[in-house]
Amino acid sequence: MHRNAMARATRRFARTTLTLAALSLLASPAMGELLPDDPEHASDWMAHSDIDDFEGREAFLKFGYEVVETDELAERIDDYTLVDVRTEMEHEALRIKDSHHADLYDEDFTDQLKALREQTDDPIVAYCNGRTCYKAYNAAISAREAGIEGVKAYDAGILEWAMHAPETVRLMGESVDQATLVEHLESGMDGRSMDPMTFAEMAQSEQTQVFDIRAEHERHTRLFPMNEQYHSMEHIDRLVASIQEADANGRDVLIYDEAGKQVRWVGFVLQAEGIDNFTYMEGGVHRFFRDVVSTD
The missing domain is CATH 3.40.250.10 (Rhodanese-like domain)
Known part of the structure; x- marks a missing residue:
């Protein structure tokens, strides 16, 4: 089949496959509104927005949530309590040293954040894979819904941070220099x-x-x-x-x-x-x- 014809067929296949899901999303209160209170619906809205690069940031900020930039995190890292909200496997593969772990999709995620808030008055900063990953945003959204104040998102993500400050990360539990880190990440x-x-x-x-x-x-x-x-x-x-x-x-x-x-x-x-x-x-x-x- 000619490539253009194949491409058209592929798009038709994709659209047919996704029709019911797309209709259900469009029917949801999340679509057509800016970042509703429900964190799962908020993720739907941001995932289908036209925002480039930091795809969910504009909507996230419009509702009064806060992000932490890389330079700010570098300057004040000791003033923050960091929480990796990715899966345990991702956390073990690469993480910021001394950061806590709480999987966003764990049933007791907000309970874990509440327990952490009881231990510290520092701002809590959630991080994930960054930019096109919405878990840090949704962690802050879930925290607010649960009455937990002072939770921000580091939305540049672990990969960007690792390149910026490799001495502060752990790759498979070990310290690495930047050259070794890059080699592993690219391999x-x-x-x-x-x-x-x-x-x-x-x-x-x-x-x-x-x-x-x-x-x-x-x-x-x-x-x-x-x-x-x-x-x-x-x-x-x-x-x-x-x-x-x-x-x-x-x-x-x-x-x-x-x-x-x-x-x-x-x-x-x-x-x-x-x-x-x-x-x-x-x-x-x-x-x-x-x-x-x-x-x-």
Whole structure:
């Protein structure tokens, strides 16, 4: 099939797959309003906004929430209590030293923040993978809804901070210099990324197996329901076993997440297991909506 025809077919396939989910989002009070109080709906709004770079920041600030810039964090890091709101696996892979951990999607997340607030009067700063990741924003939103004051978001994220101040981070629990850090961060991504349109075309092949690694709360719809398996990062052992099985069966492995950030940490684990047959979707579901579904 000619590439243009294939691209049109891919977009039609994507739009059909996503129709019900899109309609449910449009019917939600979150759509058409600016950052409602409900944190899950707020995430929906920001994920489908047209804000570039720091995609959710403009809406986040409009409702009186606060962000911390990288330079400010560098100057006042000892004045803040830092909380990593990503998954435990991501936290163990790369984190700011001495930061606390509370997974945003844990059922007792706000209870953990309340306990932390009781221990300190310092501003609490939530961080995640940054920029196109909304977990830090949603942590602050959830905190306000639970009556917890003084929670801000560091929305540049762990990767940008690690490049800015490598001496303050821990990679797999160890201190590293910047050169070593860069080598590790790039090793799992080199030559493995694929633009969303090409990814979507390949996903329709019988020779591929697609894996969705998003958290359950992020899965508003399945992008490739005829050819994908779901394994969240909380069940990394199952994901590894399934990828090994697909590889043994001669299938090309395609992996996508919400914003193209979590795949990096999964790559660390896969390479440690000796698995090289995997490719990521650049930008995750966010870019898929922008580049595939929204293209005329």
